[in-house]
Amino acid sequence: MTHSLKKAVVLSSGGLDSTTAMAIARSEGFEIYSLSFDYGQRHAFELTAAKKIAERLQVARHLVIAIDLHTIGGSALTSDLEVPKSRTPETMTSEIPITYVPARNTIFLSYALAWAEVLESSDIFIGVNAIDYSGYPDCRPEFISAFEHMANLATKTGVEGKTRVHIRTPLLHLNKAQIILEGTRLGVDYSMTHSCYDPSPEGLACGQCDSCILRHKGFMEAGIPDPTPYQGTAVRNQDV
Amino acid sequence: MTHSLKKAVVLSSGGLDSTTAMAIARSEGFEIYSLSFDYGQRHAFELTAAKKIAERLQVARHLVIAIDLHTIGGSALTSDLEVPKSRTPETMTSEIPITYVPARNTIFLSYALAWAEVLESSDIFIGVNAIDYSGYPDCRPEFISAFEHMANLATKTGVEGKTRVHIRTPLLHLNKAQIILEGTRLGVDYSMTHSCYDPSPEGLACGQCDSCILRHKGFMEAGIPDPTPYQGTAVRNQDV
Numbered sequence: 430m431t432h433s434l435k436k437a438v439v440l441s442s443g444g445l446d447s448t449t450a451m452a453i454a455r456s457e458g459f460e461i462y463s464l465s466f467d468y469g470q471r472h473a474f475e476l477t478a479a480k481k482i483a484e485r486l487q488v489a490r491h492l493v494i495a496i497d498l499h500t501i502g503g504s505a506l507t508s509d510l511e512v513p514k515s516r517t518p519e520t521m522t523s524e525i526p527i528t529y530v531p532a533r534n535t536i537f538l539s540y541a542l543a544w545a546e547v548l549e550s551s552d553i554f555i556g557v558n559a560i561d562y563s564g565y566p567d568c569r570p571e572f573i574s575a576f577e578h579m580a581n582l583a584t585k586t587g588v589e590g591k592t593r594v595h596i597r598t599p600l601l602h603l604n605k606a607q608i609i610l611e612g613t614r615l616g617v618d619y620s621m622t623h624s625c626y627d628p629s630p631e632g633l634a635c636g637q638c639d640s641c642i643l644r645h646k647g648f649m650e651a652g653i654p655d656p657t658p659y660q661g662t663a664v665r666n667q668d669v
Numbered sequence: 670m671t672h673s674l675k676k677a678v679v680l681s682s683g684g685l686d687s688t689t690a691m692a693i694a695r696s697e698g699f700e701i702y703s704l705s706f707d708y709g710q711r712h713a714f715e716l717t718a719a720k721k722i723a724e725r726l727q728v729a730r731h732l733v734i735a736i737d738l739h740t741i742g743g744s745a746l747t748s749d750l751e752v753p754k755s756r757t758p759e760t761m762t763s764e765i766p767i768t769y770v771p772a773r774n775t776i777f778l779s780y781a782l783a784w785a786e787v788l789e790s791s792d793i794f795i796g797v798n799a800i801d802y803s804g805y806p807d808c809r810p811e812f813i814s815a816f817e818h819m820a821n822l823a824t825k826t827g828v829e830g831k832t833r834v835h836i837r838t839p840l841l842h843l844n845k846a847q848i849i850l851e852g853t854r855l856g857v858d859y860s861m862t863h864s865c866y867d868p869s870p871e872g873l874a875c876g877q878c879d880s881c882i883l884r885h886k887g888f889m890e891a892g893i894p895d896p897t898p899y900q901g902t903a904v905r906n907q908d909v
Contacts, residue, residue, distance in 0.1 A: 501732070532782045532824060576819050578818070579815035580775070583774070583815075
C-alpha cells in the first residue's frame with residue numbers, strides 16, 4: 430500500500446460543502462477522482478466552479494457526466510405536486526431541479542459507485558449534511574448507511590470480498606460555520622465555490638436565495654470574512 | 670383505489686426477460702410506465718424493440734433516458750480488468766457495456782425510483798434472474814432486498830410513510846424455459862423481443878452469442894417454437 434495513494438471518488442457540485450469534503454479527503458491522503466453531473470444549463474456556473482476546484486486541488490481526474498433528469502423531473506411539473514409559493518417564475522424554474530428531482534443522491538451515488546468499481550476505489554465522499562438539510566430524505570444518516578449496505582452487494586468486488594465500499598460523509602453532523610472553519614483550516618479558497626441558486630449572467634451570487642443566505646450566515650457565525658462575489662450590495666442588507 | 674389503476678414502473682430492455690416481467694405486471698392489474706436506457710448505438714435494436722413492446726402492451730407512457738455509461742465504462746478498457754478471450758474485436762467492443770459496466774442495475778433502479786416517486790407509484794418491476802445470471806452481483810436476491818430497503822429511506826414518500834416502494838422481481842427464481850412458458854401463457858409475442866449481443870445490420874439475431882444460445886435453449890426446453898428472426902441458418906447448427 431505504500432507504492433500508491435488510495436483512490437477516492439468525490440462527488441463535486443462546485444459548492445461549499447462538496448469542496449470541503451474534497452479537501453478533507455485529500456487531507457486524509459486520498460488521490461481524488463472528482464465527479465460532477467451536467468443536468469441543465471442552470472448549472473453552468475456550478476460546473477465551471479467544479480472544474481476550477483478540481484484543478485486547484487490537483488485531482489487525478491475530473492469527470493462530468495451528463496444526466497437526463499429533466500425528462501423525469503419535468504413530470505413533476507405537470508403532476509399535482511405542490512409548487513413553492515412567493516417566488517418569481519424564473520426562480521421557480523431554476524430551483525425545481527434542485528428541490529424536486531427525487532432520488533437525486535441515489536442516482537449520483539450510483540454513478541459514483543460505478544466509477545469507484547472501475548477505479549478499484551473503496552471510498553466515496555459526499556458532502557451531505559443532516560443539519561442544514563434535515564428535511565431531505567437522502568441526506569439522512571440512515572439513507573447513507575442503507576446505500577452503503579446495498580453498494581456492497583451490488584458490485585463484483587463486494588461479492589469477492591476484496592474491497593468494501595465506504596460512503597464517507599465527513600460533514601454529516603457539522604453546521605455551516607463548522608464546515609467553513611474546517612475547510613478554511615485545510616486551505617479551501619471559498620471564493621471559488623458556487624452556491625447561489627440564482628446567479629447573475631456573470632455568475633455573481635444574488636445574496637438573497639436560501640442557499641446564499643445560509644452560506645453567508647455560516648461565514649458570519651464562523652467569524653470569517655465572506656469571500657463570495659455578490660451582485661452589488663445584495664448581502665449587506667442581511668448583515669444585521 | 671377503484672377509480673384508477675395502480676401504476677408500476679417497469680424496466681424494459683426490449684429483451685425476453687423484461688418483456689415477460691412487463692406482461693406479468695400488466696396481468697396483475699398495473700398501469701405500466703416502461704423505462705428504457707439509451708447508452709450507445711449498439712442498443713438501437715433493443716430500443717426499437719422496447720418501443721414496439723410498449724405500444725403492443727399499451728403502456729401509459731414509455732420513457733427512454735439517455736445515460737452516459739461510456740465515460741465510466743471506457744475507463745474499464747484502459748484498466749487492468751480482465752477482458753474476455755476468444756472473441757473478435759467487434760464482439761468485444763459490442764459486449765463490454767453489457768458485461769463490464771459496473772453498478773448497472775443500481776443506476777437503472779435509481780432512475781426507476783426517481784420516476785416512481787414522481788408518478789407516486791410504489792412498484793418497480795425488473796426482470797432480473799438469479800438462475801441464468803448467477804454470477805452477476807446485482808441480480809442476486811440480497812442485492813434487490815438491500816436496494817428496496819435503501820429506496821424506502823431515499824424518498825420523500827418513504828419518510829412520510831405514505832407509500833412503500835417494492836422492487837418486484839417476478840422472474841428471480843425461474844429458468845429461461847419457465848419464463849418463456851409464463852410469458853406465452855400471458856400472450857407475449859417473443860418475435861418482438863431482442864436479445865442478441867451481435868445482430869446483423871438488419872437486426873437479425875446471430876444465433877451464436879451467449880444470449881442467443883441461452884434464449885434458444887429456453888425455447889427448446891419449453892417445447893415452444895423459437896420465433897426469433899435469425900440470420901440464415903445460424904441456429905439450426907445448435908439444434909442437437
